[in-house]
Amino acid sequence: MNKFSKTFLACLSIIILFISIFQVSYLETKPQSITILFTHDMHDHFYPSKIEEDGEIKTIGGYARLNTAIKKERERNPNLLLVDAGDFSMGTLFQTIFASHAPQLRTLGKMGYDVVTFGNHEFDFRAEGLADSLKNAKDSGEDLPQIVASNITFPVDDDGKLTPTLSKLKDSMEYYGVKDYTIIQREGVKIGIFGLMGREADSNAPMAEVVFEDYIKSAEKVVDVLKNKENVDLIICLSHSGTHEDSSKSEDEILARKVPGIDIIVSGHSHTALEEPIVVGNTIIGSCGENGENIGVMDIKKEGNGWKLEDYRLEPIDDHLSEDLSINETIEYYKEIVQKEYLDIFNMEFDEVVAHTPFSFTPYSLLGTKHEEDTLGNLISDSYIYAVKKAEGKDYKPIAISVTPVGTIRGSFVRGDITVSDVFTVSSLGIGPDKVSGYPLISVYLTGKELKTVAEVDASITPLMSVAQLYTSGLNYTFNPNRLIFNKVTDVYIEDEEGNREEIIDDKLYRIVGGLYSAQMLSVVGDQSFGILSIVPKTEKGVPITDYESQIIYDEGHEIKEWLAIAEYLKSFDKKGGVPQVPEYYNQKQGRKIVDDNPSLSAKLKNPNKIAIIIYSIVLIIIIALIFLIRFIVRKVKKSKEATTHDA
Incomplete structure (x- = not known):
């Protein structure tokens, strides 16, 4: 090696050493920043949803568009974090293959989701259904998101053993790799992410079988581990707890106050769309709405010992976005499976038109926001009676009333054609003992006194628990919201099928029809009323019912599903151009629930009931x-x- 070569190599070594030192120094001083994309409460809305806005029919959401939005954000920041805060399933026909094919987790994996948590609706198919979904997702061999769930416990029986279904779920969670928390590296930042189920969400999962530890206590334990054992730089909580207009009832705000070590909370369950984040101390809370209508974007930057929010926005997933072809192909693949494995049972097609409506019903986003009668609620409750009469034929026993809680309605109908898919979305919850998707109708008996209590439940409990608002067929009542709680109803009676008024006899038994879930939630109503409003479903002979599933109504051996009752009722309407037309009757209220907002003292005090006395x-x-x-x-x-x- 000549002198020139030696000199050149020496200079090159010095330059390389200088560059290395500069890079290390630059990386140490470069501000650390992270982009977080988040969703929640997507409820199987693989396809866009129809809405009416300013007289125009538009579509929002859809996974193919959502993936286009995700790809655009990845172009801006390839190292972003993509997460979901639960209820990614249950809400459309795609839920019908939740257990058998796990399209939810597999599609989220295809879109590149890093971490997700469970919502209460992931437990709608019970422990066994979730277990099957997790196992089938894992067996697919596809890329899947990490699942974090920190407050799930498995109760044992008196012999210290798990039930067979809980044992199956526990094994499937371990097989999938569900963890309390996970740690991810992004942009040189060590990120700890954990998941939680909140208190109200827990109460809305009556068939979960697992027990959820108090979400505050669980968060305290996990945050302590992440900070003191794992030494993470950033803590993110995927919380299926939700927010509320009243901060004292806002579970994720309470979480932020009581566990200040959490840096970011992605807040699911309440379906809230926060245009601006909620900031509690140093904790940032984000929420982006429901059904994939938006994707949330947070840009945060390290500042001192904490994190500063640089940007927060909700990106709408609507008509301005093109559809990702790869995700479209995936959706079509699962659609074919839904048709073959589910809809063929009922001799219906996914896109089959069952009726045409010349008007739009209350938008789903506004449904239940006012305490009053609703035309969609009327349609649904009427359909239950129609379906039972049709199924029982000459053996039909008169139904006094049918009941539909607003919390079981998951969509609405927009002006135009109504398809089988649209109907299922409106009443999509749950599964029956037949292990087929959709809650079945059940028939029970209540005394006349309990019928009056049903009206009082709606009048008094709804302000405390909005999902408890009831829509009825056959039971008409007037209530004054200004009156004493549990004494708000001022007039209540039965309206028979001919429209005649029938006074309610307290000790007489009346036949009632509703969904299985509604009956299972009766204990929650009792708790909310402190045990004052007692409703005990009975058999025709007046014997209290302990097994609601024994009261399911069947048609030719099949459970009558809530959604199927609606579809059959829509098909029964008079036709125009060969298509059944929703009658004008359902474009206006019928006086089934009258709100008398008289604030006078006499109106507040007159005709007190026993509770008021x-x-x-x-x-x-x-x-x-x-x-x-x-x-x-x-x-x-x-x-x-x-x-x-x-x-x-």
Whole structure:
């Protein structure tokens, strides 16, 4: 090697060493920043949803468009983090193959989701259904998102053993690789991500079989491990708990206050679309709506010992986005499976038109926001009676009322053709003991006194728990929201099939029809009323029912599903041009639930029921006691003054 070569190599070595030192120094001083994309409550909305806006029919959401939006964000930042805060399933026909094919997790994996958590609706198919879904997803061999769920526990029986279904779920969760938390590296940042199920979400999963540990206590334990054992730089919680307009009832705000070590909370369950994030202390809470209508974007940057929000936005998933061809092919693949394995059972087609509506019903986003009668609720509750009458034929036993809680309605109908897919979306929840998707209808009996209680449940419990609002067929009532709780109903009666008013007899048994889930949630209503409003479903002979599934109504050996009742009812309407037409009757209210907002004192106090009389009596006793106490004190003071004057 000549002198020139040696000199050149020496200079080159110095340059390389200088560059290395510069790079290390630059990386150490470069501000650390992370982009987080998030969704939640997508509820199987693989296809776009129809809405009416300013008289125009538009579509929002859809996984093919969503993936286009994700790809655009990846072009801006290839190392972004993509997460989901639960309820990615249950809401459209694609849920029908949840257990057998796991299209939800497999499609999320195809779109590049890093981490997701469970929502309460992932448990709608019970422990066994979720177990099958996890196993089939894993067996597919496809890329899948990591699942984190930190507060799931498995209760054992008196012998210290798990039930067969819980044992199966536990094994499937281990097989899939579900963890309390996971750690991901992005842009040199060590990120700890964990998942939670909140209290209200827990109460909305009556068939889960697992037990959810208190979400605050669980979060405290996980955050302690992430901070002190794993030494992460950033902590993200995928929380299926939700927010509320009243911060004292906002579970994720409470979580942020009580567990301040969490940097980011992606808030699912309440379907909230936060145009601006909620900031509690140093914790940033984001929420992007429902059904894939938006994707949330957060850009955060390291600042001191914490993180600063640089950008927060909700990117709409609508008509301006093209559809990703690869995801479209995936959706079509699963659609064919849905048709073959589910819809063929009912002799229906995915896109089959069952009726045409010349008007739009209340948009799903507004459904239940007002405490009043709703035309969609009327249609659904009427369909239950129609379906039972059709199934029972000459053996039909008169139904006094049917009941539909707003919380079981998952969509609405927009002006135009109504397809089988649209109908299923409106009433898509759950599964029956037949292990076929969709809650079945059940028939029970209530006393006349309990029918009046049903009206009072709606009037008094709805302000405390909005999903409990009831829509009815056959039961008409008037209530005054200004009256004392549990005494708001001022008039209640049955309207028979001919439209005649029938007074309710307290000790008479009346036949009631509703969905299986509605009956299972009766205990929640009792809890919300502190046990005051008691409703005990009974058999025709008046025997209390403990097994609701024994009361399921069948048609030729098949469970009558809620959605199927609606579809059959729509098909029964008079035809125009060969297509059944939704009658104008359902474009207006029928006086089934009348709100008398009279604020006068007489309106508040007149015709008190027994509960009100007891409360008024207690209040009166307290007032009288206070009067006597005041008089006693006055006399004592007076005597003391007289004694002092006498001594002087």
